[in-house]
Amino acid sequence: MxxxxxxxxxxxxxxxxxxxxxxxxxxxxxxxxxxxxxxxxxxxxxxxxxxxxxxxxxxxxxxxxxxxxxxxxxxxxxxxxxxxxxxxxxxxxxxxxxxxxxxxxxxxxxxxxxxxxxxxxxxxxxxxxxxxxxxxxxxxxxxxxxxxxxxxxxxxxxxxxxxxxxxxxxxxxxxxxxxxxxxxxxxxxxxxxxxxxxxxxxxxxxxxxxxxxxxxxxxxxxxxxxxxxxxxxxxGSLGITAVESGGRWTDRLSVQPYPNPAHNAVTILYARSADRGEDLRIYDVAGRMVRALALGTASGTATWDGTDSMGRRVSAGVYFLRLTDGVRQETARLVYVR
CATH class of the missing domain: 3.40.50 (Rossmann fold)
Structure with missing residues (x-):
């Protein structure tokens, strides 16, 4: 390549x-x-x-x-x-x-x-x-x-x-x-x-x-x-400004769950400017944080097994995945079924 x-x-x-x-x-x-x-x-x-x-x-x-x-x-x-x-x-x-x-x-x-x-x-x-x-x-x-x-x-x-x-x-x-x-x-x-x-x-x-x-x-x-x-x-050679961090491209912030709707483990594809910001956080429709997933790199994949921070299976419903890079915030909607 x-x-x-x-x-x-x-x-x-x-x-x-x-x-x-x-x-x-x-x-x-x-x-x-x-x-x-x-x-x-x-x-x-x-x-x-x-x-x-x-x-x-x-x-x-x-x-x-x-x-x-x-x-x-x-x-x-x-x-x-x-x-x-x-x-x-x-x-x-x-x-x-x-x-x-x-x-x-x-x-x-x-x-x-x-x-x-x-x-x-x-x-x-x-x-x-x-x-x-x-x-x-x-x-x-x-x-x-x-x-x-x-x-x-x-x-x-x-x-x-x-x-x-x-x-x-x-x-x-x-x-x-x-x-x-x-x-x-x-x-x-x-x-x-x-x-x-x-x-x-x-x-x-x-x-x-x-x-x-x-x-x-x-x-x-x-x-x-x-x-x-x-x-x-x-x-990818366009839309890239002089704003860089550690040689990585910095103009994108994204989080994508798959499959969606999901009934078992969910693969979450994410990209952000650098290894900074909060963990990827999952919230229910009432705004309560259900789970935080640690991210080790600026971009890659994470897996959510459908459990909360106590290891309990979550209820069916709509959940929101939030990703930040320390400045911006991106949210994705996930439908979880049982």
Missing amino acids: RVRSRRGGNAMSLRIVLPAVLAIACFANADPGRIVVSFDDWTLSATGFNPPNEPGVLVQNTAAWFAEDSIGSFIGYGGAFHLGAQQLLDAFAAAGHSYVRSESVTLELTELQDYDGVFIGAKPMGDLPGNVGALMNYVNGGGNVYVYGGTDYYGSIAEDAAVLNSFLGSFGLECASEMIVYRGSYPLSSTHPVLTGVDLLFTDNGTAVSDLDPADESNEVLEWYGGAGVVAIYD
Whole structure:
């Protein structure tokens, strides 16, 4: 994986494979990576490659953006329908990139860091509790991810959207929980490097993408169709100011529980500017603190087992997770069922 240096720097053409803890420390001075979100999974399917659609150009543009115009190495996690079309493989090869597809349900940070970019949907992102955290750490360390929506692997569009948003929400983006019903080609006109030369793409129903913080220049919906966001990006090299602490990026504060609703253990993905502020605190609807979870790092994952500070099982209901960085505060709502 190429390490993207701070704003204005060049990428290093060095591939590094390290144990997870050392790898995170090594990439601490790199900008966060980049994300491309497509609202539909059919875009890169064999059907999506039928003329006059141009997903091949989209793939090559995305790969070039991820690898910063160098030859890159990419991996797709998912089934043959979504990420195994021969036309998709040909598009990577024609631009000189390497591409492999994996059906593994486990995402390991050390494996992800072997690649300049990852192509993935809700599955296998939501298969194991640690997958989303690994993907977040990968991006925070300079990795790049192409995400597609429009699926219902886990039983419904809303369930898949919740999985995607447990990752995307930390980077200012969100997928809708309802399907946009439309099959056919849609036009594009954005001049962003990811979409340059892409005039038409195919969809067979999708889930709209939105920008959670339009004031933040690092995340943006690039293209709209019928009032819905269809392509969005996150660029970790933007929106980073001179405010730094220990070489870490400092412009984000986020907390995301998964699954939500939950009936057993809850994985909580969090990111804050530095190892400061209170523990992650859990409150009930009456404002009483139920539990405090110690956080050892500025970003990562924590687990709540559904018990209070005395080890007693909590009642079903709504709970609020609060995270601070010593200055700001972020709160997430969690529904706990028994």
